[in-house]
Amino acid sequence: MNSWMGLLERNNKGLENIKIVDLHGQHLRIKDELDQAIEEVMQESHFIRGRHVGQFQENLEKYLDIRNVIPCGNGTDALQVALMALDLPKNTEVIVPTFNYVAGAEVCALLGLKPVFVEVDPKTFTVTADEIRKVLTPKTKVVIAVHLYGQCAEMEPIMELAKENHLYVIEDTAQALGADYKFPDGTTKKAGTIGHIGTTSFFPTKCLGCMGDGGAIFTGNDELAAKMRQVAFHGQVKKYQYEIIGLNSRLDTLQAAILDVKLQYIDDYIKSRNQTADFYNSKFKDHPELEIPLLPSYSTHVYHQYTIKVENRQQFSKKLEDANIPYMIYYPSPLHLERAFSYLGHKDGDFPVSEQLCKQIISLPVHTELTQEEIEYIAKVVVN
Numbered sequence: 613m614n615s616w617m618g619l620l621e622r623n624n625k626g627l628e629n630i631k632i633v634d635l636h637g638q639h640l641r642i643k644d645e646l647d648q649a650i651e652e653v654m655q656e657s658h659f660i661r662g663r664h665v666g667q668f669q670e671n672l673e674k675y676l677d678i679r680n681v682i683p684c685g686n687g688t689d690a691l692q693v694a695l696m697a698l699d700l701p702k703n704t705e706v707i708v709p710t711f712n713y714v715a716g717a718e719v720c721a722l723l724g725l726k727p728v729f730v731e732v733d734p735k736t737f738t739v740t741a742d743e744i745r746k747v748l749t750p751k752t753k754v755v756i757a758v759h760l761y762g763q764c765a766e767m768e769p770i771m772e773l774a775k776e777n778h779l780y781v782i783e784d785t786a787q788a789l790g791a792d793y794k795f796p797d798g799t800t801k802k803a804g805t806i807g808h809i810g811t812t813s814f815f816p817t818k819c820l821g822c823m824g825d826g827g828a829i830f831t832g833n834d835e836l837a838a839k840m841r842q843v844a845f846h847g848q849v850k851k852y853q854y855e856i857i858g859l860n861s862r863l864d865t866l867q868a869a870i871l872d873v874k875l876q877y878i879d880d881y882i883k884s885r886n887q888t889a890d891f892y893n894s895k896f897k898d899h900p901e902l903e904i905p906l907l908p909s910y911s912t913h914v915y916h917q918y919t920i921k922v923e924n925r926q927q928f929s930k931k932l933e934d935a936n937i938p939y940m941i942y943y944p945s946p947l948h949l950e951r952a953f954s955y956l957g958h959k960d961g962d963f964p965v966s967e968q969l970c971k972q973i974i975s976l977p978v979h980t981e982l983t984q985e986e987i988e989y990i991a992k993v994v995v996n
């Protein structure tokens with residue numbers, strides 16, 4: 613195995629070409645191993661359901677310490693398969709944050725379920741048990757807790773509320789694979805393994821990314837696992853025997869082989885992004901116009917994004933642009949104000965925290981290939 617070089621050992625590359633993500637750089641470091649994995653898949657040419665899929669599944673089960681990982685086509689499919697396996701009547705209410713990527717709300721709508729938007733916490737950007745309680749009705753059966761940007765939502769209070777109200781909790785872990793949830797007794801569990809079902813995405817830029825699309829579902833419940841495998845496999849229990857309506861969602865062998873290599877480095881990637889985030893935090897924490905990410909006591913952070921809040925984003929982003937520093941806005945608009953969800957009848961002001969966040973948040977480069985020089989330069993421009 614190649615040794616993975618740490619942040620501080622990297623060569624300086626100059627400051628003209630800072631990237632928001634650098635997948636090429638990330639892959640170059642482990643190119644020999646990736647080439648070998650790709651070569652193996654080509655030699656065997658078992659491109660669908662090849663042995664690497666099962667091998668990666670087992671390794672991810674070990675890493676997450678969960679009984680069942682079900683690889684699938686992408687993170688959106690993972691949510692759809694999970695919801696289909698729960699067999700919910702039409703118009704069942706599914707609570708999903710409005711400050712979020714579209715996937716969770718979208719699959720609810722596709723399946724004839726009702727997405728019920730919920731406000732997020734202004735400091736952690738994630739859903740809380742208190743906010744969920746406000747939108748609960750007798751029709752609510754599911755909560756999709758999204759671990760936005762890379763740290764966990766407060767799973768313990770959410771699971772308690774879910775138990776009282778007989779709700780399923782799906783953890784959308786697309787941005788937080790590898791994060792640890794810390795329980796008061798000192799034990800930890802990986803994000804995505806606390807609720808009834810966890811889902812993730814292996815989209816190239818995610819914490820564990822492949823070279824195309826990929827996703828997975830996790831559960832400790834064997835019955836749910838069997839159902840989800842069936843749903844993702846055309847509703848079959850065995851070939852050409854269709855018991856329920858399913859869909860076709862699978863992780864291909866090539867992506868699984870690539871992910872199996874990269875899984876060995878996931879903790880290094882997390883550590884590298886934490887080093888960058890720690891440096892940024894130390895430089896930004898006393899700045900009057902910036903608010904750094906709050907790290908809650910119950911979670912570690914994998915910094916899929918390093919997202920700060922700024923008073924005047926237009927002015928701030930102009931400053932970054934002038935200094936050739938790339939940035940992203942996740943997300944420019946809350947889902948309840950998007951036209952696709954206008955049928956739900958929301959208006960401006962329904963979720964003021966999320967609406968305000970959409971105007972203030974900005975994500976800075978935090979990828980694994982940043983040099984110390986680049987990080988210092990970014991920090992200097994930000995605080996000036």
Ligand SMILES: *Cc1c(COP(=O)(O)O)cnc(C)c1O
Nearest residue numbers: 686687688713715786787813815
């Ligand atoms: C990326 C992402 C998804 C969807 O993953 P895909 O693989 O692109 O379908 C779902 N939820 C969240 C929070 C995401 O960030």
